[in-house]
Amino acid sequence: MELLDNPIQRYAWGSPTAIPTLLGKPPDGTPQAELWLGAHPSAPSRLRSGASLEELIAEAPQRLLGDASLARFGPRLPFLLKVLAAGQPLSLQAHPSLAQARAGFAREEAAGVPRDAPHRNYKDANHKPEILCALTQFHALCGFRQRSESVRLFAALGLETTVLMDQGLRAYFEQVMTLPKEAQGALVDRLVEAARKPVKGFEAECQLAARLHALYPRDVGIIGALLLNLVTLQPGEALFLDAGNLHAYLEGTGVELMANSDNVLRGGLTPKHVDVKELLSVLNFADGPAEVLRQSAQPEAVYRTPAPDFRLSRVAVAGKPITLPSRGAQVLLVVEGEVAVKGMKLRCGSSVFIGADEGAVAVSGTGTVFRATPGNA
Ligand SMILES: [Zn+2]
Known part of the structure; x- marks a missing residue:
């Protein structure tokens, strides 16, 4: 078992306080977006x-x-x-399937696109499913809302809805995303202006449009965002983002677990490359x-x-010692209380790596621990 010291990613959208609070360290006034627990190169x-x-893993895989x-x-x-601490919205994005990632990676390798080029889409040949479990109340956009509901919202905002109604989400989204930049800006301006007067049943969505417009003026991603489900997770609730799901994290702190990949395709709300x-x-x-995935099983609740x-x-x-059965290599992160793992006392924010060879793990104390292991391959 190894105690971990984890790198912090200081992206601009990060909360300056959430990760320092979890780690019991004083904030330094700068955004701290993500804490990475793992072996990513x-x-x-x-x-x-x-x-x-x-x-360590390379020496004895x-x-x-x-x-x-x-x-x-x-x-x-x-x-x-990861621990993800969003003070501001992240980009609108989706991740490829394994087959799409393999094909896309091979294509860009063959075309000689440097791996660190800003316009490179596929950084590796892996898929990137991810699950986000809320530690605080957490706001996110996840997947396309029921189309008839989007027609109702967009019509109330005075936008043209014929394509959305007659030809569907793909046709409408493609039409909007491929408009000339100026026309996209004009469309966003109209939407944001109309949303000043909240649409009944879509008050939060209308507020979100104004907030996104203040951060990313005239960004076409605002249209995309308003086609998605606006979800508020309570602590302990989770979202699973499978390949092809259009999503954006908006605000809150959560524990995120993903496949070992960096493949992100963006759809706006970012200064980064959009293909x-x-x-x-x-x-x-x-x-x-x-x-929304909800788990209440005790003592170990699995998000399937x-x-x-x-x-x-x-x-x-909660006082009584627990034995976690072996499931291969694992990372444990304490997010609340004080917990002893294999006899080692861990405070809130502490984490350990435990190799597959160590077998079942004894946990005691009082607190909450997140456990990452391989899936049911
Ligand atoms: Zn994502």
């Missing part, structure tokens, strides 16, 4: 020896990952755990309400998803 966790978790994980995912940790054609090729236009790469669970420790 660009920012691996550090061990007390000073080595990185990536190096079979012992630390186990045979099943090694055979399926290769000599690396198949998942990356509309590539985004359209991966998007899932199925409409309807977002599914179809992702083979990872499994997230929340362990409530």
Whole structure:
């Protein structure tokens, strides 16, 4: 078992206080967006020896990952755990399926697009399903809202809805995303102006349009955002974002677990590269309400998803010692209270890596622990 020292990503959208509060450290006045717990080559966790978790795993992949994980995912940790602290909205985005990522990565490699080029879409050949579990109340956009509801909202805002009504979400989204920039800006201006007078039943959406417009004036992503389900998660509730799901995290702190990939296709609300054609090729236009995952099982509540790469669970420790059965390599993060793992006392914000060879893990104390392991591959 290794105590982890985890890198912080200071993206501009990060909350200046949420991650320092979790770690019990004074804020330094700058945004701290993500805490990365894992072995990702660009920012691996550090061990007390000073080595990185990536190096540790590379030295003994079979012992630390186990045979099943090694055979399926290769000599690396198949998942990356994060604490995500959004003070401001993140970009509108979707992630490719495994087949799309493999094809896209091969295409860009063949075309000689440098891996760190700003217009590179596929940084690796892996898919990136992800699950976000709220630690605080958490606001997000997730998947296309029931189309008839969007027609009602857009009509109330005075926008043309014939294509949306007659030809569907794909046709409408494609039409808007491929308009000339000036026409997109004019459309957004009209929408934001109309949304000053809140539409009944869509008050929060109308407020969101104004907020996004203040951050990203005339950005076509605002139209996309208003086609999505606006979801508010309570602490302990989670969203699973599968391939092709258009989503954006808006505000709040959560624990996020994802496959070991960096493949993001953006649809706006960002100064970064937006490749509309590539985004359209991966998007899932199925409409309807977002599914919120709720777990109340004790002591270990598992958030079930179809992702083979990872499994997230929340362990409530309340005095009585608990044994967590072995599931291969795992990362444990304490988000509340004080918990002893294999006899080592861990405060809030502390985390450990436990190799597959260590078997079942004894946990005691009082608090809440998030547990990341491989999925049911
Ligand atoms: Zn995402």
